[in-house]
Amino acid sequence: MRMPSGFLWGGATAANQCEGAYNEGGRGLSSVDVVPFGPDRMPVARGLKKMLECDSEHTYPAHEAIDLYHHYKEDIALFGEMGFKCYRMSVSWTRILPGGDDETPNEEGLAFYDSLFDECLKRGIQPVVTICHFDAPIALIKKYGGWKDRRMVDAYLRLCRALFERFGTKVKYWITFNEINMLLHMPFMGAGIYFEEGEDRELVKYQAAHHELIASARAVKLAHEMMPGAMVGCMLAAGQFYPYSCAPADVYKAMECDRDNYFFIDVQARGAYPVWAKKRMERAGVSIHTEPDDEAILREGTVDFISFSYYCSRCMSADPEIVKNHSRGGNAVISAVVNPHLQSTEWGWQIDPLGLRVTLNTLYDRYQKPLFIVENGLGANDTVEADGSIHDPYRVDYMRAHIKAMLEAVNEDGVPLLGYTCWGCIDLVSASTGEMRKRYGMIYVDKANDGTGTLKRLRKDSFYWYKKVIASDGEDLD
Ligand code: BGP
Numbered sequence: 001m002r003m004p005s006g007f008l009w010g011g012a013t014a015a016n017q018c019e020g021a022y023n024e025g026g027r028g029l030s031s032v033d034v035v036p037f038g039p040d041r042m043p044v045a046r047g048l049k050k051m052l053e054c055d056s057e058h059t060y061p062a063h064e065a066i067d068l069y070h071h072y073k074e075d076i077a078l079f080g081e082m083g084f085k086c087y088r089m090s091v092s093w094t095r096i097l098p099g100g101d102d103e104t105p106n107e108e109g110l111a112f113y114d115s116l117f118d119e120c121l122k123r124g125i126q127p128v129v130t131i132c133h134f135d136a137p138i139a140l141i142k143k144y145g146g147w148k149d150r151r152m153v154d155a156y157l158r159l160c161r162a163l164f165e166r167f168g169t170k171v172k173y174w175i176t177f178n179e180i181n182m183l184l185h186m187p188f189m190g191a192g193i194y195f196e197e198g199e200d201r202e203l204v205k206y207q208a209a210h211h212e213l214i215a216s217a218r219a220v221k222l223a224h225e226m227m228p229g230a231m232v233g234c235m236l237a238a239g240q241f242y243p244y245s246c247a248p249a250d251v252y253k254a255m256e257c258d259r260d261n262y263f264f265i266d267v268q269a270r271g272a273y274p275v276w277a278k279k280r281m282e283r284a285g286v287s288i289h290t291e292p293d294d295e296a297i298l299r300e301g302t303v304d305f306i307s308f309s310y311y312c313s314r315c316m317s318a319d320p321e322i323v324k325n326h327s328r329g330g331n332a333v334i335s336a337v338v339n340p341h342l343q344s345t346e347w348g349w350q351i352d353p354l355g356l357r358v359t360l361n362t363l364y365d366r367y368q369k370p371l372f373i374v375e376n377g378l379g380a381n382d383t384v385e386a387d388g389s390i391h392d393p394y395r396v397d398y399m400r401a402h403i404k405a406m407l408e409a410v411n412e413d414g415v416p417l418l419g420y421t422c423w424g425c426i427d428l429v430s431a432s433t434g435e436m437r438k439r440y441g442m443i444y445v446d447k448a449n450d451g452t453g454t455l456k457r458l459r460k461d462s463f464y465w466y467k468k469v470i471a472s473d474g475e476d477l478d
Contacts, residue, residue, distance in 0.1 A: 001407040001408070001411045001474065001475065002407070002472065002473040002474045002475040003406075003407065003410060003417075003420075003473045003474045004410075004473075005473065007085070007417070007418075007419060007420070007473060007474075008085045008086040008126065008128070008372075008418055008419025008420070008421070009083070009084065009085050009086070009419065009420055009421075009469075009470040009473075010079070010084040010085055010086035010087050010088060010125070010128070010419065010420070010421040010422075010425070011079060011082075011084060011087060011088070011421050011422050011423075011424075011425020011426070011442070012087075012088035012089070012128075012374055012375050012421040012422065012423050012424070012425065013068070013087075013088070013089050013090075013424060013425065013426065013428055014089070014090045014130065014133040014134065014135075014178065014428075014431075015089065015090045015091060015092040015095070015133065015135065016030065016032035016033075016062050016065075016090070016092065016133065016134055016135055016429075017032075017062065017065060017424075017428040017429045017430075017431060018065050018066050018068040018426065018428040018429070019065060019067075019068050019069045019092060019095075020062070020063060020064040020065040020066065020067040020068065020069055020070075021064075021067065021069035021070065022060075022062060022063045022064075023063075024069065025069070025095060025106075025108040025109060025112060026095075026098055026106045026108045026109060027092060027094050027095045027098060027106075027109065028094035028097070028098030028099055028100065028137055028138070028139060029094065029137070029138040029139070030092065030093060030094045030135050030136065030137055030138060031134070031135060031136040031137075031138065031141060031146075031188060031189065031192050032062045032134055032135060032189070033054065033060060033062050033063065033138070034051050034052060034053060034054055034060065034138065035051075035060070035062070035188070035189065035434070036051070036058035036059060036060055036434070037058070037059045037060065037061050037434040037435075037449070038058065038059070038434070040058065041433065041434050042432075044188055045186045045188050045189040045432075046185070046186055046187065046188065046189075047186075047187040047188040047193045047194040047195050048194075048195065049194070050194045052138055052141060052142060059450075059451060061429040061434045061435075061436070061451075062429060064447075064451065065428060065429050066426065066427065066428055066429075066445045066447060066455060067455055068426075069112070071455065071457070072115075072116050072119065073119055074457060075426055075443070075457065076116070076119040076120055076123065076125065077119075077123070078426070078443050078457065078459070078463075079120075079123070079125060079425065080123035080124075080125060081467070082425075082442065082463060082466055082467045082470060083467055083470040083471055084123075084125045084425075084470070085124070085125065085126065085419070085470070086125060086126040086127070086128050086173070086419055086421060087120050087125050087126075087127055087128065087421075087425075088127075088128040088129075088130065088175075088374050088421040089116075089127065089128075089129065089130070090129065090130035090131070090132070090133035090135065090178065091113055091129060091130075091131065091163065092109070092135060093132065093135050093136070093137055093159055094135075094137045094138075094139075095108075095109035095112065095113075096109040096110060096113075096159060096162055096163070097137065097155070097158060097159055097162065098137075098139075099137065099139045099140075100136075100137030100138075100139045100140035100143075100155050101137075101139075101140065101151075101154065101155035101158055102158075103158075105162040105166075110162070110166050113166075113167065114166065114167070114170075117167060117170045117171065118170075121170060126171075126172065126173065127170065127171050127173070128171075128173040128174075128175065128372075128374065128419075128421065129163070129167070129171050129173065129174050129175065130174075130175040130177075130178050130235065131156075131159065131160060131163065131174060131175065131176055131177070131219065132156065132159075132176070132177050132178065133177075133178035134178060134179075134182075134186075134189045134190060134431060136152075136191060136192025137155075137192075140152060140155055140192065141192040141194075145192075145193065145194075146188075146191050146192025146193045146194075146208070147183070147191035147192060147193060147208035147211050147212055148191075148193055148204055148207060148208050148211075149211070150211050150214075150289075152192075152211055152215065153211055153214055153215040153218065156215040156219070157215065157218055157219065157222065160219045160222055160223070161222065161226075164222065164223055164226040164227055164230075165226065168226055168227040168230070171230075172227075172229065172230055172231055173230075173231050173232075173233070173372075173418075174219075174223055174230060174231070174232045174233070175232070175233050175234070175235045175307055175374070176215070176216040176219050176220065176232065176233070176234060176235075176268075176303075177212055177215075177216060177234070177235060178235050179235055179236065179237035179309060180209075180212060180213075180216070180234065180235060180236070180264040180265075180268075181236060181237055181260070181261045181263070181264050181265075182237055182333070183205060183208060183209055183212065183264075184205055184209075184260060185333050185334055186333060187204075187205060187208070189431070191208045191212065193205070193208055200286075202284060202286050203286050203287070203288065206281060206286050206288050207288045207289065209263075209264065210288050210289075210290065210294075212264075213264065213267050213268065213298065214294060214297055214298070216234065216268055216301065216303075217268070217271075217297050217298050217300065217301025217302070218297060218301055219232070219301070220232045220301040220302065220303055220304075221297075221300055221301045231304045231305060231418075232303055232304050232305075233303050233304060233305040233306060233307040233372060234264070234265055234268035234269065234303045234306060234307065235307045235308060235309070235374060236261060236262075236264070236265045236306065236307075236308040236309070236363075237261065237308070237309050237334070238261070238308035238309060238310050238359050238363065239310055239311065239312050239313050239314050239334075239355065239359060240258060240313050240314070240355060240358050240359050240362055241254040241255075241257040241258045241313075241314045241315065241316045241336070242254060242313055242314070242315045242316075242339065243315075243316065243317075244315050244316060244317035244319075244322060244326075244337050244339075245317070247318070249318035249319075250316070250317050250318050250319075252318065253316050253317065253318040254315075254316045257314070257316045257336075259274075259276060259277070261334075262274075262366070263277050265306060265367070266366075267298060268301075268302065268303050269302060269303055269306060269366075269367040269369055270302065270367070271298050271299040271300070271301070271302040272295065272298055272299060273298075303369070304369070304370070305369055305370040305371065305372050305418060306363055306367055306369050306370070306371050306372070307371070307372035307373070307374040308359070308363065308371070308372075308373065308374065308375075309373075309374060309375030309376065309423065310355070310356050310359055310373060310375070310376050310402075311349050311375070311376065311377070311423075312342075312349045312350045312351065312352055312355065313339070313342075313350065313352040313355030313358065313359070314334065314336035314339075315336055315337045315338070315339040316336060316337055317337050322337060323337055326338045333432050338350070339352070345378060345379060345380065346379075346380060346381065347379055347433070347438060349379070351378075351398065351401075353398075353401035353402045353404065353405040354405055356373075356376070356402050356405040356406060356409070357405040357406070357408055357409045357413070360373075360405075360406065360409040360410075360413070360415045360417070361409060361413055361415060364415045364416070370416045370417070370418050371415060371416065371417050371418065372417070372418040372419050373406065373417065373419070373420045373421070374419075374421050375421065375422075375423040376399075376402050376420070376422055376423060377395075377398070377399070377422045377423035377424055377440040378394065378395050378398035378399070378440065379424075379430065379438040379439065379440050380392065380394055380395060380438070380439060380440075381437050381438070381439065382439050382444060382460065384444065384446075384458065388458055389461070390444050390458060390459075390460040390461065391460075391461050392460045392461055392462050393461070395440075395442070395460070395462045396461065396462050396465045399422060399462065399465075399466070399469075400477045403420070403469065403474055403477060404477060406420060406474075407474050422440070422442070422466070423440050424439070424440030424441050425440075425441060425442055425443065426441045426442075426443040426445060426457070427439040427440065427441035427443065427444055427445040427447070428440070428441070428445070435449050436448055436449050436453075437449050441460065442459070442460050442462040442463040442465075442466050443457050443458070443459060443460065443463060444457065444458040444459075444460050445457055446458070
C-alpha cells in the first residue's frame with residue numbers, strides 16, 4: 001500500500017515552540033513568552049494564574065527554544081534531505097504586528113518569513129501556515145483581555161491581511177487556528193484568557209470561542225478573495241472518546257465528550273452552530289453575545305479542509321468512581337480515563353494507532369471534506385551515543401503503526417487525505433510541560449530542560465527511516 005503521488009509528506013512545528021529570538025527583529029511580547037517552565041506552567045496556561053510579564057523567579061523556554069530563528073536555513077535543508085513535500089509551521093503574530101494590531105506590519109518580521117518560505121520552495125517544500133498557534137499578543141491581552149473581546153477579530157484580520165498580501169503567491173495552504181478546541185482546556189495558551197474573580201468561566205470561554213469562530217470564518221473568506229486557489233483549513237485536537245464500557249451511559253458520556261471537541265469544527269465545516277450546542281448552552285445558562293451578521297459570516301466562511309492532530313484516543317466513563325480512580329489517561333491536558341487495553345508513553349499518553357483510522361473515518365463521515373493529519377508523533381527522551389548517533393526505535397515503531405493505519409484508512413476505506421506532517425519533526429519545546437526532554441523530532445537538538453546545550457542538530461535513526469518512507473510514498477515501512 002502506498003499514498004497517491006502528490007501526497008504532502010512532511011513535518012510540523014509552531015513558532016512559539018521553536019523560533020526563540022523572542023525579543024529580536026522588532027518582535028513584541030506574546031502569551032507564550034510569559035508561560036513559564038515548572039509548576040506554574042499549567043495554572044498560567046489554563047488562565048488560573050495571571051502572569052503578563054516575565055520575572056526573575058521563573059524560566060521561560062520559549063525565549064530561546066531551539067533558536068530556529070537563526071538556524072532555519074540549516075533546519076529546512078535537513079527537512080529537504082528527508083524529502084519533505086511540505087512543512088507545517090506557524091507565524092508569530094507579534095513578529096508581524098508587535099503591538100498585536102499595528103496598522104503597518106513590521107518589515108523585519110515579514111522578511112524573516114519571506115526568506116524562510118523561499119528556503120522551503122527552492123527545495124520543493126510547500127509551506128502549510130498556521131496563522132495562530134497558541135499565540136496571543138500581550139499588548140492585546142492587556143488592552144482587551146484576549147479573545148474575550150470581539151475587537152480581537154479585527155486585530156486577527158489585520159494579521160491575516162498582512163500575511164495574505166505578502167505571501168499569497170508563496171503559500172497555498174493556511175490553517176486559521178491551531179487546535180481551536182484547546183481554548184476550553186488551556187484558555188490562556190489558546191486564547192490569551194485569564195479568569196477574573198467571580199467571572200462565569202463557561203460564558204467567557206464560549207464567548208471567546210464565538211469570536212475565534214467569527215475570525216476564522218472571516219479569514220477564510222478574505223483568503224479566498226485575496227488568493228484565488230488558496231486552501232484554508234480548521235484544526236482540531238482530535239482523538240475519539242471511547243466509552244469505558246458498553247453500558248449505554250458510558251456510550252452517551254463518550255459522545256458528549258466528543259461533541260465538546262467537535263463543537264468548533266462543526267461550525268467551521270458546516271457554517272452554523274449545531275443544534276445540540278445551542279441547547280446545551282441554553283441549559284447551562286450560557287448566553288453569548290452575537291451580532292446580526294454573525295450567522296451569515298459563519299455560513300460564508302466554511303473551510304476547505306479539516307486538519308487535525310492525533311496523538312491518542314481517549315476514554316470516558318459515566319461512573320464518577322471510575323473517573324476518579326482511573327483518570328489522566330490519554331492526553332493529560334484533556335481529561336480522560338485510562339484505557340486498560342492500551343500502552344502509555346512515559347508521559348502517560350496512550351498509544352492507539354487504530355484510533356487514528358477510527359478518527360479519520362469519523363471525521364470524514366461527519367464532514368465529507370478532505371482531511372489533513374498535521375500532527376502525530378511520540379514524545380520520548382532520547383540518548384545520544386558517544387559517536388553522535390541516536391537510536392530511537394520506539395519512535396519508528398510509533399510512526400510505522402500510525403502511518404500503516406493512515407494507509408489503510410486511505411486505501412481501504414477511501415478517506416481523502418491531503419497530507420501527513422509528523423509533529424516536532426525537529427526537537428522543540430513541549431507545549432504542555434515546557435520541557436526539551438520530551439522530544440518528538442527526527443532531528444535531535446542539543447538543548448536540555450535547564451536551557452543548557454550547544455543547539456547542535458543531529459540526525460536520529462528515525463530521520464533515515466522517514467526519508468525512506470517518503471521516498472516510497474509509504475510503501476517501505478521497514
Ligand atoms: C499539540 C500542540 C502542539 C504540540 C503537541 C504535543 O497539542 O498543537 O503545539 O506541542 O500537542 O504536545 P506536547 O508538546 O505537550 O507534548
